[in-house]
Amino acid sequence: MERLQRDALLVTLIEHLQQQGSWCGETHIQKTAYFLQDLMAVPLGFDFILYKHGPYSFDLTSELTQMRADGIVSLLPQPPYGASYRPGRTSEVVKNLYPKTIQKYTRQINFIAQRLGAGNVASLERLATALFVTLRGKEAGVKARAQRISQLKPHIPVGEALDAVQRVDGIRHDSQAILG
Amino acid sequence: MNPEAGKAVFGAAAVEFGKENLRYDQYTQKGGGSDFPVLTDDDRICSSIALSTVLANVPVVAIEYVFVDPSVRARAEKWLKSHRSDIIRPVRREE
Numbered sequence: 001m002e003r004l005q006r007d008a009l010l011v012t013l014i015e016h017l018q019q020q021g022s023w024c025g026e027t028h029i030q031k032t033a034y035f036l037q038d039l040m041a042v043p044l045g046f047d048f049i050l051y052k053h054g055p056y057s058f059d060l061t062s063e064l065t066q067m068r069a070d071g072i073v074s075l076l077p078q079p080p081y082g083a084s085y086r087p088g089r090t091s092e093v094v095k096n097l098y099p100k101t102i103q104k105y106t107r108q109i110n111f112i113a114q115r116l117g118a119g120n121v122a123s124l125e126r127l128a129t130a131l132f133v134t135l136r137g138k139e140a141g142v143k144a145r146a147q148r149i150s151q152l153k154p155h156i157p158v159g160e161a162l163d164a165v166q167r168v169d170g171i172r173h174d175s176q177a178i179l180g
Numbered sequence: 181m182n183p184e185a186g187k188a189v190f191g192a193a194a195v196e197f198g199k200e201n202l203r204y205d206q207y208t209q210k211g212g213g214s215d216f217p218v219l220t221d222d223d224r225i226c227s228s229i230a231l232s233t234v235l236a237n238v239p240v241v242a243i244e245y246v247f248v249d250p251s252v253r254a255r256a257e258k259w260l261k262s263h264r265s266d267i268i269r270p271v272r273r274e275e
Binding site for chain 1: 181
C-alpha cells in the first residue's frame with residue numbers, strides 16, 4: 001500500500017472515530033489501527049509490538065507526524081488533557097486520490113469505530129492487548145488468555161483482563177459478518 | 181496542495197532530463213514531535229501540548245529535495261518555472 005493510500009485510510013478512521021465520540025488522541029488511533037490491521041485484515045503495513053500500554057507501532061507514530069507535516073491531520077490541544085487528532089487542510093485532497101481504497105475498507109473502518117470509538121485509553125489498552133494475546137499467544141482458553149494478559153501487564157487485574165478477552169471474542173465473532 | 185510535490189517534480193524531471201542527471205532526497209521528522217509527558221509542580225502528568233500553545237503549534241519538519249546536474253541546471257530551472265503548477269497538481273490515482 002502506498003503511503004498516501006494508507007494516510008487516506010487513517011484519516012477516514014479518524015473521521016469515523018470522531019463520529020462515534022472518540023477523543024481521538026494518538027492512543028485511540030494506535031489501538032484502533034491495530035484492530036483494523038490484525039483483526040479486519042486492512043493491509044496498513046505497520047509493525048506492532050506489545051509495548052508498555054499494549055500494541056504500539058513506532059511506524060504509525062512517525063506516519064502521524066508525517067501526516068501533520070503534510071497537513072493531512074492536525075493536532076488540537078484540549079487542555080488540561082492531551083491533544084486530539086483532526087482531519088487537516090489537505091485531508092480531502094488525499095482522500096480524493098484513493099476513492100476505491102476508501103470504499104473497499106469503509107465497512108471495516110466503520111465496524112471498528114462503532115465497536116471501539118467510545119472507549120477510553122485504559123479500556124482500549126486492555127482490548128488491544130487481549131487481541132494481541134489472542135492472535136499471537138499460545139493460550140487458547142478465555143481464562144488462560146486473561147492470566148497471560150495480567151502476567152504481561154501487571155497493572156491489569158485478571159478480572160478486567162477476563163472481561164477484555166470476552167469482549168474481544170465478541171468483536172471477533174461479529175467481525176466475521178464483514179470479513180466473510 | 182500535493183503532499184508528494186517533490187516526488188512529482190522528480191518523476192516529471194526524470195522524463196525530461198534523464199534520471200542519471202537527477203537525485204531525490206527527503207527528510208521528515210520522526211517520532212511524536214513535541215508531544216511529551218510533563219510532570220507538573222503539583223505532581224500531575226500532563227501532555228506538553230496541553231500546557232503550551234507554542235509547542236502545540238511548532239511545525240513538523242518535512243523537506244524534499246530534487247538535485248539536478250549542473251550541466252542541465254539552467255534548462256531545468258526554466259522548465260520547472262513553466263510546468264510547476266501542472267506537475268504538482270494532485271492526480272486521482274484510482275477511478
